[in-house]
Amino acid sequence: MDFMNSRRNFLKVSALTGGGILFGLVFPSFETNDTSTALADYMPNIYIKIKPDGKIVLMAPNPEIGQGVKTSLPIIIAEELGVDWKKIEVELAPLDNRYGRQTAGGSGAIRGRYADLRKMGAAAREMFVNAAAQIWSVSAADCIADDGMVIHKSSGKKLSYGELASKAVTMQIPANPTLKDPKDFKYIGTRITDVDVHSIVTGKPLFGIDTRREGMLFAMIARSPAYGKTLGNVDDTKARKVNGVKNVIKLKNSVAVLATSTWAAKKGRDALVIQWNTTGKLENSSDHFAGFKEILEKGPTTVGRNDGDVEIAKQKATKVLDVYYEIPTLSHCQMEPLNFFADVRDGKVELYGPTQVPDQLRNDVAEKLGINKDNITVVVPRQGGGFGRKLMTDNGVEAALVSAAAQSPVQVQWTREDDMQNDFYRPAEMYRYRAALTANELLAWHQSAVGIGRGIRGDSYVAGAMVNYRSDSQGFNSNTPTGWWRAPGACTMAYVAESFFDEICLELKKDPVAFRLDFFKKAKDAPVGRLGYDPIKYKTVVELVAKMSNWGTTPTGVYRGFATWFSFGSYAAQVVEVKLEDGKPRVTKVYCAVYCGRVINLSGAENQIQGAIVDGINHAMFPKVTFVDGAVQETNFNTYNFLRMYDAPLDIEVKFVESDEAPTGLGEPALPPIAAALGNAIFAATGKRLRRLPFAGQL
Amino acid sequence: MAKYSLSINGKIMSVEADDDTPLLWVLRDNLNLVGTKFGCGVAQCGACTVDLDGEALRSCVLPVSAVGKRKVVTIEGLSEDGDHPLQKAWEELDVSQCGYCQSGQLMAASTLLKSTPDPTDQQIDEAMTNICRCGTQVRIRKAIHLAAKKLNTK
Ligand code: FES
Ligand code: FES
Numbered sequence: 001m002d003f004m005n006s007r008r009n010f011l012k013v014s015a016l017t018g019g020g021i022l023f024g025l026v027f028p029s030f031e032t033n034d035t036s037t038a039l040a041d042y043m044p045n046i047y048i049k050i051k052p053d054g055k056i057v058l059m060a061p062n063p064e065i066g067q068g069v070k071t072s073l074p075i076i077i078a079e080e081l082g083v084d085w086k087k088i089e090v091e092l093a094p095l096d097n098r099y100g101r102q103t104a105g106g107s108g109a110i111r112g113r114y115a116d117l118r119k120m121g122a123a124a125r126e127m128f129v130n131a132a133a134q135i136w137s138v139s140a141a142d143c144i145a146d147d148g149m150v151i152h153k154s155s156g157k158k159l160s161y162g163e164l165a166s167k168a169v170t171m172q173i174p175a176n177p178t179l180k181d182p183k184d185f186k187y188i189g190t191r192i193t194d195v196d197v198h199s200i201v202t203g204k205p206l207f208g209i210d211t212r213r214e215g216m217l218f219a220m221i222a223r224s225p226a227y228g229k230t231l232g233n234v235d236d237t238k239a240r241k242v243n244g245v246k247n248v249i250k251l252k253n254s255v256a257v258l259a260t261s262t263w264a265a266k267k268g269r270d271a272l273v274i275q276w277n278t279t280g281k282l283e284n285s286s287d288h289f290a291g292f293k294e295i296l297e298k299g300p301t302t303v304g305r306n307d308g309d310v311e312i313a314k315q316k317a318t319k320v321l322d323v324y325y326e327i328p329t330l331s332h333c334q335m336e337p338l339n340f341f342a343d344v345r346d347g348k349v350e351l352y353g354p355t356q357v358p359d360q361l362r363n364d365v366a367e368k369l370g371i372n373k374d375n376i377t378v379v380v381p382r383q384g385g386g387f388g389r390k391l392m393t394d395n396g397v398e399a400a401l402v403s404a405a406a407q408s409p410v411q412v413q414w415t416r417e418d419d420m421q422n423d424f425y426r427p428a429e430m431y432r433y434r435a436a437l438t439a440n441e442l443l444a445w446h447q448s449a450v451g452i453g454r455g456i457r458g459d460s461y462v463a464g465a466m467v468n469y470r471s472d473s474q475g476f477n478s479n480t481p482t483g484w485w486r487a488p489g490a491c492t493m494a495y496v497a498e499s500f501f502d503e504i505c506l507e508l509k510k511d512p513v514a515f516r517l518d519f520f521k522k523a524k525d526a527p528v529g530r531l532g533y534d535p536i537k538y539k540t541v542v543e544l545v546a547k548m549s550n551w552g553t554t555p556t557g558v559y560r561g562f563a564t565w566f567s568f569g570s571y572a573a574q575v576v577e578v579k580l581e582d583g584k585p586r587v588t589k590v591y592c593a594v595y596c597g598r599v600i601n602l603s604g605a606e607n608q609i610q611g612a613i614v615d616g617i618n619h620a621m622f623p624k625v626t627f628v629d630g631a632v633q634e635t636n637f638n639t640y641n642f643l644r645m646y647d648a649p650l651d652i653e654v655k656f657v658e659s660d661e662a663p664t665g666l667g668e669p670a671l672p673p674i675a676a677a678l679g680n681a682i683f684a685a686t687g688k689r690l691r692r693l694p695f696a697g698q699l
Numbered sequence: 700m701a702k703y704s705l706s707i708n709g710k711i712m713s714v715e716a717d718d719d720t721p722l723l724w725v726l727r728d729n730l731n732l733v734g735t736k737f738g739c740g741v742a743q744c745g746a747c748t749v750d751l752d753g754e755a756l757r758s759c760v761l762p763v764s765a766v767g768k769r770k771v772v773t774i775e776g777l778s779e780d781g782d783h784p785l786q787k788a789w790e791e792l793d794v795s796q797c798g799y800c801q802s803g804q805l806m807a808a809s810t811l812l813k814s815t816p817d818p819t820d821q822q823i824d825e826a827m828t829n830i831c832r833c834g835t836q837v838r839i840r841k842a843i844h845l846a847a848k849k850l851n852t853k
Binding site for chain 1: 700716717720721724727728729731732733734735736737738739740741743744746773774775777781785786789790793794795796797798799800801802805820823824825827828829830831832833834835836837838839840
């Protein structure tokens with residue numbers, strides 16, 4: 001689509017108050033599938049500011065939760081604009097509809113914005129060139145732009161973007177700016193350090209928790225201690241006597257204590273005497289798993305895919321491998337405990353704090369407070385992790401309610417215990433996988449899943465390469481809330497499918513890498529029904545990681561596991577190496593090959609892959625949430641165990657497949673396969689097949 | 700409420716606080732030194748690590764009344780211009796992801812280098828028990844080695 005020519009698409013240039021100039025591009029939103037709202041989605045987007053002193057500021061439109069987009073999105077603009085990266089500044093954009101979809105989720109920021117940010121940078125660059133050409137009365141074709149300067153090639157005359165800004169604003173907006181040839185890229189694909197790294201290592205106030213405002217009160221909130229309990233009588237006499245406590249506010253199902261410091265708010269909160277009434281079922285994790293088992297034994301009701309006939313294949317088989325895998329509930333535990341600043345006074349709302357969905361937060365606050373959206377501002381600072389927790393807006397909404405009731409600016413601070421008991425958890429799940437086998441052949445693959453909440457689970461890549469394949473699933477009702485957790489769905493299914501694949505390889509005496517390559521060949525040459533992936537790309541990453549790790553030549557004392565997975569548009573293949581220390585496996589090295597289209601920032605991209613691998617090893621090894629009578633038993637890091645330095649690999653080698661294709665997801669895809677790769681390595685080392693997460697207690 | 704004189708980043712600072720207030724919250728709420736972070740409140744995660752007379756200390760569990768005359772160094776006081784070898788190594792290797800845990804990691808690492816200028820991997824394993832959900836441990840280890848090299852070739 002040539003959208004630059006569409007009637008609604010034009011570059012918008014406007015004067016900034018204070019004399020600067022702002023460039024923005026108007027283009028259709030690219031991330032909506034809903035054509036009925038297409039008109040409303042033609043939104044202007046503003047990304048470049050030239051300050052009066054000539055300083056160039058690039059706007060990063062999506063929330064920064066540690067996925068690196070505050071650095072990588074502006075790199076795309078800078079590349080086409082032709083500026084010196086070292087001389088520009090970057091700001092996180094406030095919530096503004098003209099920026100389109102301002103969400104951190106689904107590994108979508110770069111995927112969604114790459115093409116448009118390039119066009120935007122290029123269009124602005126051409127305007128600077130045209131402005132200079134007019135001033136010098138030369139042809140624009142004789143001028144080049146680089147490092148924030150336009151240069152006349154033959155005479156060597158130069159003008160900076162700052163000097164050209166006021167003229168550039170009068171230039172016609174190019175309908176079809178010429179994009180750089182990727183071989184001339186100066187920044188894209190190179191290593192660029194996080195724009196905030198200096199502020200981070202010097203402890204600057206960057207995060208929501210660091211908010212300090214005139215007249216602000218600190219608040220802590222007593223929430224239900226268990227799912228199934230609701231607020232009864234409240235006696236706040238003692239709480240009000242705590243030094244520094246200013247106010248106690250009863251909300252629908254919680255009680256807020258406001259004070260002059262965080263500690264006073266906490267002491268006040270802890271001094272509340274509250275009766276919590278049991279009004280719902282008080283659930284236990286053990287009952288969840290017993291319920292799962294029952295469903296899996298009967299057979300789940302929703303059929304996702306059914307190719308051929310797995311039942312006939314099972315009858316023909318000489319052996320049916322029939323195993324159950326167990327996945328515990330998990331909490332998000334982003335390092336920055338939830339918090340939010342809100343100032344609700346005189347019908348106006350100011351919100352400042354951690355959220356992955358600022359637009360949704362504004363809608364929710366508007367609805368809850370009955371205040372028009374136009375009177376609500378949302379600004380999102382850098383965030384201490386996201387992992388899906390802040391796709392829910394409860395922390396921001398709650399702060400707004402407290403501020404509105406108190407008529408005061410308030411920072412609501414959560415403790416780690418608050419975070420643990422009031423999460424939207426990664427749901428507990430159980431899987432039953434069956435394989436119909438002969439001595440050297442896999443005849444059928446039958447996967448069944450059940451978990452809290454959603455019923456439908458996806459398919460593994462064997463779907464499309466198997467004549468007989470079936471997936472079925474069923475949801476499980478519970479009042480324990482569930483939500484999105486890094487690489488939702490994929491993060492657990494990959495563990496089960498790829499561990500099971502290893503089990504099959506063992507039965508059939510096949511090499512795990514070679515056997516997968518067979519599958520991709522089958523999927524390419526004779527696909528069965530719909531294929532949810534590109535078998536060539538899968539093959540490419542698997543072959544690359546095999547090469548990186550010298551697969552097949554294991555050094556003595558080293559045990560290896562392999563796994564691969566496709567998610568969020570990208571392919572990841574991994575080899576994990578473990579050694580035995582005092583009889584226990586220790587991860588020493590991980591190799592990872594990734595196919596994610598063009599890499600924008602090599603440093604940030606590597607960090608995402610390494611981080612996802614360590615995160616995945618952590619959650620495969622250590623933590624789990626257990627509900628007893630609706631209450632989370634693991635209330636802090638003393639029982640919700642987390643990986644430490646010793647448990648992390650000594651080295652993680654990452655390679656990206658070189659590609660000219662548009663970038664695909666990166667924040668999540670390296671996480672799904674790692675638990676299986678680790679489990680497979682542990683099996684190689686110990687002979688123990690671990691079909692239950694987390695592993696640590698079983699070693 | 701009581702008055703306390705604390706030695707923080709080379710200056711004497713006076714604060715008024717309840718005697719059971721953890722040093723962490725005195726730093727953050729009374730002194731507006733928000734570089735020291737809250738992560739758990741139970742001495743598990745290390746986000747609140749400060750240097751107390753040369754030792755790594757989890758400030759979330761140290762009441763202000765117990766600090767006494769001991770010298771506190773926070774991330775804000777680790778170096779004048781952010782040019783401590785660790786800070787430089789952290790920047791060079793692009794260690795951080797979300798960045799939230801990193802001030803605690805740096806303070807733990809700086810006390811490690813004080814007692815052990817050239818730590819082995821094993822010594823790093825033992826000293827660096829801070830949590831990082833983003834998974835930056837691999838680069839933290841490398842950055843400590845790099846900083847040790849910078850220190851020792853100075
Ligand atoms: S906040 Fe002190 S160790 Fe976690
Ligand atoms: S960098 Fe995010 S928790 Fe460590």
